[in-house]
Amino acid sequence: MTIPLASELVIQFNKLQTRFVKRIDAQLSVHGISYTEYMVMYYLNGAENDSLRRVELAEFVGLSASGITRMLMPMQKMGLVQKDSSHRDARVSLVKLTLAGKSIFNDAQKSFNHTTAALTRSMTDKQQQKFLALTQQLFS
Amino acid sequence: MTIPLASELVIQFNKLQTRFVKRIDAQLSVHGISYTEYMVMYYLNGAENDSLRRVELAEFVGLSASGITRMLMPMQKMGLVQKDSSHRDARVSLVKLTLAGKSIFNDAQKSFNHTTAALTRSMTDKQQQKFLALTQQLFS
DNA sequence: GATATATACTTGCTCAATCAATTATATACA
């Protein structure tokens, strides 16, 4: 049986992504954080008011609510993030980067960008743009 | 700080893949198997002599050796795969699909192909080919 | 205002996967 194009695409795609994350994880471990933790910090860093609610964070990072709770526990213990409560809604717990967190994120970001550049160095800029555009297209 | 193209690419790429796997997992659960179990069966199905060594399987699927051992245990219990020993090398344990395993794989494959087609339906065939080619290029 | 429903988060339990250590066997070489 010949394998359909779409399946071949998904399988190769998945394989590549697994490889990417492993490489990035290895690099980030120098800073003591994982890929997912990096993504958490990345979104917190870019958020307005420098803070996000847990559900928002979960949505961005692609984790469940409980996944976020568990992920943040050690990060808080390490002093990377801190909790704040919302005075608008007593249910929500806002998360933000601490100063130490920001500093570590800045360092990690350099590693991250460096690694992604290495991972995609077999592509020209134009190809990367094309590839990104096609990736975006698949979201719809 | 503007985010570099390569990093944007990797992040979007990762996000998309997570989404893909979730959708496929949901579909495959009808057949009682996960994405990774599907991949195991997929490689076993395509292997010559219908069997693979655990290390080979691990390499293909992108798991560690122990990951494969643990993954195969329940699959064996469910009767999807069986063990064989190699007469060339007493250390190796060959894995192959059982008849039941083949049958379930065939059903699952239909679901899988159907789902991947749905996931990529926003792309023309030509775009899919382009995308696959770019993906392959990143492996080097 | 009281009751029902929805939302934000946390906790207990479970599963999948990893690493490090272990066992068994194979290969290399002094």
Next chain:
DNA sequence: TGTATATAATTGATTGAGCAAGTATATATC
């Protein structure tokens, strides 16, 4: 031949994540 090293697989301990259930608070409706 015997000893060191390498390889295949498994096992114990740990981690990351999910789901289902629970708690606290908010909103909607009667």
